[in-house]
Amino acid sequence: MQTNHLFVYGSLLSGFTSHAYEYIKKYFKLLGEATVQGTMYDLGEFPVVVRENTGRTIKGELYEIINPHEFSFAMAQLDDYEGLYPEEGEELYYEREAVDVNFNGNNISAWVYWYNRDVAGRPVVESGDMREYAKGNK
DSSP states (O other): OOOSEEEEOSTTSTTSOOHHHHHHHHHEEEEEEEEEEOEEEEOSSSEEEEOOOSSOEEEEEEEEESSGGGHHHHHHHHHHHTTSSOOTTOOOOEEEEEEEEEETTEEEEEEEEEEOSOOTTOOBOTTOBHHHHHHHTO
16 A cells, blocks of 8 residues: 555654654655554653554654655665664564555555564553653653
8 A cells, every 4th residue: 555644653743853854854744643553662761552452542643745746765764763674684574564554534554664573471552642641661
């Protein structure tokens, strides 16, 4: 599935001081707040999200590529940041998938980076909201 949209929920959210967010601002425009079905887990230092049909919702932001001709390049850089193509001996932690994201009551297909490791025994972040999580863990 091809889409020019990106859903972010963690360190790539606007307002977080991350070199990766500066990169996103260069290639993507923020459309606004959005949600996706999934579950956020607390790994201790940071939360992760997994695609689970539990009725839970992840809160985040929806972006659209500014120049569609740069989409493949921009996503390749984000794939590298998320470690989608680890070096030999490194572990794969995330996978990217196009899913339906709720934006202003409409479903829009967008790329999401899902955590790809075991979350058994990890506490659920019931709010599904990285910003709320960050406030409680400072």
